[in-house]
Amino acid sequence: MELTNIKGDTYYIKGGTNTGIYLYNNNEGLGIDPGLCGLRPKKIMEVLEEKNIKLRYIINTHEHNDHYGACNEFKEKYKDLNILSSEYSKLYMENPELFSKYIIGGKSNKFIDGKLKSKSLEPVKVDVVINEGKINLDKIELDVMSFKGHTPGSIGIMTKDKVLFAGDLLISPEVLRKYDFLFTFDIEEQIKSLEKIKNIDFDYLVLGHGKNVISKEESYELIEKNRQALEKYINEVRKNLYPPIGLENLLKNIIINNQLRYNYKEYYFYKTSLVSVISYLEDLNEIDYLQSEGELLYYTQKK
Structure with a gap:
């Protein structure tokens, strides 16, 4: 040093x-x-x-x-x-x-x-x-x-x-x-x-x-x-919001598709970042949510 x-x-x-x-x-x-x-x-x-x-x-x-x-x-x-x-x-x-x-x-x-x-x-x-x-x-x-x-x-x-x-x-x-x-x-x-x-x-x-x-x-x-x-993950979230999907399944898709390594801490770090992406897209008026069988499902408003 x-x-x-x-x-x-x-x-x-x-x-x-x-x-x-x-x-x-x-x-x-x-x-x-x-x-x-x-x-x-x-x-x-x-x-x-x-x-x-x-x-x-x-x-x-x-x-x-x-x-x-x-x-x-x-x-x-x-x-x-x-x-x-x-x-x-x-x-x-x-x-x-x-x-x-x-x-x-x-x-x-x-x-x-x-x-x-x-x-x-x-x-x-x-x-x-x-x-x-x-x-x-x-x-x-x-x-x-x-x-x-x-x-x-x-x-x-x-x-x-x-x-x-x-x-x-x-x-x-x-x-x-x-x-x-x-x-x-x-x-x-x-x-x-x-x-x-x-x-x-x-x-x-x-x-x-x-x-x-x-x-x-x-x-x-x-x-x-x-x-x-x-932008990579913003766009990936956009693509995953049709059909409507819950946060946990959305995160699961992202982890699998990108072969992200994770432990307990890193899983929650990824989840925190995912929520930030969701909030960003909501601020852009690109997404909305619905309630279905005990879940909140997010979906895109743009076709």
């Missing part, structure tokens, strides 16, 4: 979740998305100690614990550390049990808690809420962008070196090859956020999960691949 320079004072540490590091002149620094708790934060702190770097701030791009889960371990190490997030992310970070309840759609159970809670057990207190626009941390200006879609609280952070940390707005090619049914909360907002990247003046972009930092030019192709992944 090493601190890799991207440009100027902006660095990152590769991992399952990539962690951004911005260095101040006094060897203090800002972290972005520390990742899961456990072994990784310990290794990151070892790297920082070797270079005599002390973290003053951590910014979390969104409310999934594979991005924020290690915050408490950093807080134990750096007592005056400030943790920042969006208002919506703060709600989930300070009440982590809400995520499994949201995924399940009710009271959680051991089947999904066993997959989620082992990753991050404790609530994370957010010290400062940040909104879209420019923020100043110790006289260093950063740009905060609202990147809603993957989650309602998703944000991007751009340093003065024009390096953009985009969280999970863009999914890397290697991840898309394995999981192209994207875990998405709001399809319409996701599409808007993908288009938004095109108009941001950045030089390099760091993905939440990906092997390589990408350039502005390379981002256009990846934006298109992510958009195509969304």
Whole structure:
């Protein structure tokens, strides 16, 4: 594990979740998305100690614990550390049990808690809420962008070196090859956020999960691949809504037709994304539903 320079004072540490590091002149620094708790934060702190770097701030791009889960371990190490997030992310970070309840759609159970809670057990207190626009941390200006879609609280952070940390707005090619049914909360907002990247003046972009930092030019192709992944399943749902079909059978068809691998957690992730697609098509007035023998069946209104 090493601190890799991207440009100027902006660095990152590769991992399952990539962690951004911005260095101040006094060897203090800002972290972005520390990742899961456990072994990784310990290794990151070892790297920082070797270079005599002390973290003053951590910014979390969104409310999934594979991005924020290690915050408490950093807080134990750096007592005056400030943790920042969006208002919506703060709600989930300070009440982590809400995520499994949201995924399940009710009271959680051991089947999904066993997959989620082992990753991050404790609530994370957010010290400062940040909104879209420019923020100043110790006289260093950063740009905060609202990147809603993957989650309602998703944000991007751009340093003065024009390096953009985009969280999970863009999914890397290697991840898309394995999981192209994207875990998405709001399809319409996701599409808007993908288009938004095109108009941001950045030089390099760091993905939440990906092997390589990408350039502005390379981002256009990846934006298109992510958009195509969304459209693939939107169109597949459209085709499956005649004759009328229930949600569980619709999901079953999608899993089988696309040979999607799944466990208990991933099944509910797919189901969450499917509901997002249904809501998107309803917003477009393309679908309706009917009640039949104890089921809700969705069907297309367009022939």
